[in-house]
Amino acid sequence: MTAEPSLEVDLSPGDRYGEFDILETLGKGAFARVFRARSPDYPEEVALKLSRAPITSEAMAIRALREIRILQNLRNPYVVHILGNGMGEDERWYMVMELLRGSTLLDAHDFDRPMDPKRATRLIYEALVGLDEAHEMGIVHRDIKPENMWIGRGAGRCKVIDFGLARAWDPGSTIGTDATVGHMLIGTPHYAQPEQVHSGELVPASDVYSLGVVFYELLTSRMPLFADEPLNRVRERLFTKPLAWLGAHVKKELVPVERYPEGRGLPETLRNTIHWMLQKDPAQRPARGRVAAEQLAWVLHAHYGVQVTAMLRTARPDGTNPSLLLVPGLHEIGTAATCAIDVPAGGPPRSHARLMWQGPGEDAVLSPIEPVGTVWVNGHLLEAPVRLVPGTYFDIAGTRMVLDYPPPE
C-alpha cells in the first residue's frame, strides 16, 4: 500500500503528535512509522506506531485494528506488549507499545558467523513460546524473520514484534481472514513456506517453518536449502528474486545440519527438532510453537543446564513420580484428549483443571473445570481460580502435583 506523498507522516524529534512528545524515529515500515515518545498518560517512554497515512479506507482500518486486537490478547513475555491505541485528529491510527531496548536479531547478530548453540536454542525457544499464545488463539504471524525478532538489552530475551501481517487460520475466529491477499506471496520470500505454493494456506506450523530457517541460519550461517554456500552470498544472489526463493522452499531438499561441523556438534534431539521444523509438508512439522518449544526446553535442560520452563513434579497413586517440563501457556489436566498433563483416573475421559502460566517471574493460576469436586489445593477443594504460589501442592484424582518455577530472569 503506498501513501500519497503529501499525506506521509512527517514527525521529527521535538514535534508533538496529540499528547505525545516525539523523541526519536525508531523504524519505518510500509504501513507505519515507529517513534520513541513520551506522554503524560504513561509513566515511562513508549513506542508509538503511527500509520503513515490517514485511515481512509475500510481495508486500512481492518488492517490496523487486526494488529491491535491480536496484540491486546497476547500477554506472554516473548511478544511485544500493547499499552493503548487510538485515532489521531488527523485520522491516523496509532498504537502505543512498551518501548523495547536492544535491537532486532538482524542487527544483534552477524549472520556470517554461527551463534553459540545454547544462545540460539534459547532465542528460538522464546520465539516459539511467544508465537504459541497466538497459535492457541488460531492466529498465524506469517512474517517471521530476524527483523521481527527483538533481542532485549541485558539478559537478551527474545520478543516477537510486528503482527501487522498476522491472520486467523481458523475461519471461525473473530480476527477474520484476509480475502484480499489472494495468491500474492505473503511475508518475506527468504523465510516463506512451501505451502504458499501448494495450498496457499498458512497455519501455525508455517511460523514454525520460518523459525526453523532462522534457527538453522543462526547455528550454521548457511541457508538450509543451499549446501555449502554462505548465507550472505545466497542472500545477495537472490536479493531481487522472490520466485527463486519460493522455488527453493518448494523444491530444494533440506541440507541436513550434520553436513557442517557446527551441526555435527549439536545434540541429536536438537538436530532432529531443526529437521522436523523444516519439513516441506506442514502436517509433518510440529503443529504449533509449543510442540517445538517443548523439544528445545528439554535440550536446554538436559544438554545446556538451563531451566527455562517450570517443572511439574507429580506423585501418582501407583507409586510412580514422573516430572514434566512445562512451557508457558495454557495446559489442561486430566484424561481427555485435550489434556497435555495426563493424570491416571478411572471413569470417562474428562478435563479436571486448567493451568495457566505466563512465564518466568509469574505464578501459575489453576482453575477448576465443571463439575468441580475433584481438584484440591493445599488440602482445600478448588472451586475458583487460585494462584499457585511457590510451595503450593494440588491433588487431582489421587495424583499429587507441585510446580517448581525457574529462577527469575
Ligand SMILES: Nc1ncnc2c1ncn2[C@@H]1O[C@H](COP(=O)(O)OP(=O)(O)OP(=O)(O)O)[C@@H](O)[C@H]1O
Ligand atoms: N515496541 C518497540 N520498541 C522499540 N522499537 C520498536 C518497537 N516496535 C517496533 N520498533 C522498531 O520499529 C521498526 C518497525 O516496526 P514494525 O516492524 O512493527 O513496523 P513496520 O515494519 O512498519 O510494520 P508494518 O509491516 O506494519 O508496516 C522495528 O523494526 C523496530 O526497529
